[in-house]
Amino acid sequence: MNAIIRTEKLSLPMSRLGEPSNLPRFRWQQPMPNRETPPNFGLSPEESSHGFEWGEDSILPYQVSDDYDRDLRDGELDVLVIENGRLRAVVAPSLGGRLLELKDLASGRDLVFRNPVFQPANLAALNAWFSGGIEWNGLIPGHTAFTCAPVFAGVRDTPQGPILRLYEFDRIVEATWQVDLFLPADSAVLYAHGRIVNPTAEMRLAYWWTNVAAPMQPGTRVLSPADYSIEHIWPGNNLGRCEFPRADWDASYPEHWENATSVFFRAPEAPRLFIASVDRDGHGLLQTATHEMQGRKFFYFGSAIGGQNWMDYLSQPGEGNYLEIQSGVAPTQNQRFELAPGEQREWTEAYMPTSLDARQAHAADYRAATSHAGRELDALLPADELARIDAFLREQARLPLDVRHSSGTSWGVRQERLLGRKLAEGLDFSVDGAAGFWDELAGGGTVSAANLTDMPSGTAVSAAWVDRLAASANAQGETWLHALMLATAALDRGDRDAARRHVAQSLSLRPSWAAYRLEALLADTPEAASQSYLRAWSAEGAPPELAIEIAQHFMAARRSAELKAFVDALPTAVRDKERIILARAVVAADDGDFDELERLLFSRSFASIREGETLLSDLWVRLRRGRLEAGLKRAASADEIKADLKAHPVPRELNLRMHEIET
Secondary structure (H helix, E strand, C coil): CCCEEEEEEEEEEECCECCCCCCCCCHHHCCCCCCCCCCCECCCHHHHCCECCCCCCCCCCCCCECCECCCCEEEEEEEEEEECCCEEEEEEHHHCCEEEEEEECCCCEECCCCCCCECCEEEECCEEECCCCEEEEECCCCCCCCCCCCCEEEEECCCCCCEEEEEEEECCCCEEEEEEEECCCCCCCEEEEEEEECCCCCCEEECEEEEEEEECCCCCEEECCCCEEEEEECCCCEEEEECCCCCCCCCCCHHHCCCCEEEEEECCCCCCCEEEEECCCCEEEEEEECCCCCEEEEEECCCCHHHHHHHHHCCCCCCCCEEEEEEECCCCCCECEEECCCCEEEEEEEEEEEECCHHHHCCCCHHHHHHHHHHHHHHHCCHHHHHHHHHHHHHHHCCCCCEEEECCCCHHHHHHHHHCCCCCCCCCCCCCCCCCHHHHHHHCCCCCHHHHCCCCCCCCCCHHHHHHHHHHHHHHCCCHHHHHHHHHHHHHCCCHHHHHHHHHHHHHHCCCHHHHHHHHHCCCCHHHHHHHHHHHHHCCCCCHHHHHHHHHHHHHCCCHHHHHHHHHCCCHHHHCCHHHHHHHHHHHHHHCCHHHHHHHHCCCCCCCCECCCCHHHHHHHHHHHHHHHHHHCCCCCHHHHHHHHHHCCCCHHHCCCCCCCCC
């Protein structure tokens, strides 16, 4: 039958997800700001070019999305469904265009992991992320800035069937991205055509990896052509070249990995690249793409307790197990790729159910098993058919939608007004809504008095926006808000002297919590920062997330007395924010108040623990050491501490470690 695309309501238990924070977060406030990027081992120039440095990338002008909890409630999502009698795909435009479900209607099998709940956790570039389905990761490293944000979505009708288009404008790379989903009549192959457009006159570095959450069962195996692999090598987390397949153990079974792992498959000379995840009977999902996608990878949280907890933490107890099979434009996820001025980068991916011969799929000879999967791919989707579909989708990618079902943010149309031209052929970024500060600035530069009274939502830091801010300030006179936004942009690019001048100007025109907060971030001493932070908190309109930042400042500066005084004076609703509770737990550990530490650790289910963060388990270790030494009435030896931790391991609800504690 021909494919149809329709709107539906998807009912499922959902966590609350609030609006993004209006507190700009700078690069040194990111999860790994002070850790050096470990060197690569044995990689080719192609595999190491345009590598990024930990903690060096700013997420501005994006806003962090960290207002969520772990209280699931009955909820509904507006979704788009594409179906042709062979496959059904369910897409959520309000969540980055995530493909939540891909079902083989003939067998009834879920081809991707279908999460039974929506539960964000702190894993993405902007914090909130959720597991399941197929995620379109671009154009900055890490889980996409759009993963929990609305994107544009609509349908284009063609003689060969409808196309479901997802698209947005990336504000860091200042380029557009789109994914066109196409399901031909009576076909069991879903195509995803990617297109990135660089509308600027400058070379840009971009990023793209498509992440597929695949069902994970005992005996699941990943098959992909491999002459060798690239992996994260511990304890230094170096990215290095490794033997693959292994001579001593079979690394193609994710369950064989105790700790969280990423395996990049490398076969530069292979005629066709693909990746498949199959169960012990040979059933599963097979992915391939046109030659533009060089990278293939699997990721698994690991079989150890921490990794298993993470997967259930993202879902429901006993229902979260999955693995990721991924494909990218660059060979590894530590890399970006170049976009020439005006370049349009395109590719086409294909997803299909596969039923391999179980004996051959699980052969001890990994390359024989992979060859079997390759022959199955050639039978299901010959290379010339993929090339034909790719050519068709390249033509359609530049043509407009016939109907639009959802809108993204206003920043795409603002960028078009700012530049005075369209960003990409075929993409409509228009949105409804009243004109605010940024709209007036984009449209001409003069900002009305009504839009200068309050803090606008969001910020802008690119050169084009800074130039427009400066021109507007010169034309109508610099206001407190012009100066504040110029200060934010200056601090983001590392020009602290300019940032100080703009902050002083903003405060002289109209004191605000945001300017005092920037003054604190620019302070030369912890004492001066503390004073400015307290002024910021006392100012009108200070948001609750500012209190969390202030508490973290006192913690980092080891100013326990000031932290206690600050936290004790907070309103109850703010004092009960989980990051404030964790700050109180650190104070209790520092003070040796282990009863209070234990009470705080088990006072709630913490929602915002960062992937790789070990604070909860570290506090448990401190708690156990404190209890042990109180009983011994002396300092404990290393062996005594290890023995105690073996007898009192980290409780499941506190164990989100990606690598286990060595005891």
